Amino acid sequence: MDELIEAARAIQDSAHAPYSGYRVGAALETDSGDVFVGCNLENANYSNSLHAEEVAIADAVKNGHREFTRIAVSSSRRDGVTPCGMCRQTLAEFCDDDLRILCDRGDDVREYTLGELLPDAISEATLST
Template identity: 55%
Template sequence: MAGIDSESELLSQAREVMDRAYAPYSGFRVGAALEAADGRVFLGCNVENASYPVGTCAERVALGHAVASGARAFRRVAVASSGDRPASPCGMCRQALSEFGVDLEILSVAAGGEVRRWSLADLLPADFRLDEADPAGVARRGG
């Protein structure tokens, strides 16, 4: 069980990386601190683009860092945003995170300090699984 100290540490890392967000178009800055099962923390911030759909979210940047570093199991993700209310991960990020399990705690802190928490299973109750369309699991075995 993680204590409040590590929770506030994770939120503070999310806040710190939020300050490095590249968000000149929306002005909505987001930072994510993704805690792996082995205790390592991977950071990400949103990176916008002049071609809007090319931009990517903080959560998926953090997930990319984690996977590239060999992490495959995660405990929590802390999200900090510059908005007035705690932001939940967007649908695309929920699906991306669910690839590695829906037993993920999500903490989110708004600019004013308000914190909300969810489980990924609650936010994405029916995540897409390739094996549902592929009951023999051929696609997964191939990877």
Template identity: 50%
Template sequence: MTDELTSLFDAARAAQARAHAPYSRFRVGAALRTASGAVHAGCNVENAAYPLGACAEAAALAAMVMAGDRNPTDIVVIGDGEALCTPCGGCRQRLREFASDELRIHVAGPEGIRRTFTLGELLPHSFGPDNLA
């Protein structure tokens, strides 16, 4: 892993440690880097009324927007277990709001990066802001 990817992985792992997942016990962390070089992280926050929870990717995007930043270039999403912890469909669309098909999505487990996708691979033929121009 490059130093930049290692620092992004470390930020996602630190966010995962703060996740509020008392129901699923499936803690997720996400950290994204923007074109400006800034890193914004988030964790999943569950709620007893399940549909009201928030995904880690959505939390990282909210932190990015709150900081006045835009244009993510890379995101690391980390979850435990054997299966790849890719962003859900809703988060793929949330990422598309701010990123192009070239956004690199690095899927990780506790041991490190497991696989890298582009947003275009995970959300082909997407509908985004440019469709409304």
């Protein structure tokens, strides 16, 4: 199994998911090979919850990274979960369309590119036109 998927699986144990029971882990690889992980943190009102992908991105950015090559996402159900629309847009802030997104399906991994999951993302160029 890919070490990025393994890192996403491992961080799920740290998730705070008392309402849904749906634990998610994400592992984000920088262009220099460093890996930052994140897990979901639920809040009773749900809208204040943090997604695993955005926690991983925040940790990487906080540590000075702005370029990424891959992200792996895994849920406790191993259901092939993909980043939600909000997380896709956050990834698009830092990544090109060719960012590889690995989604854990248990026995195998489904791979997408960011461009496949979020075509025509809102970008700085979009805002200036």
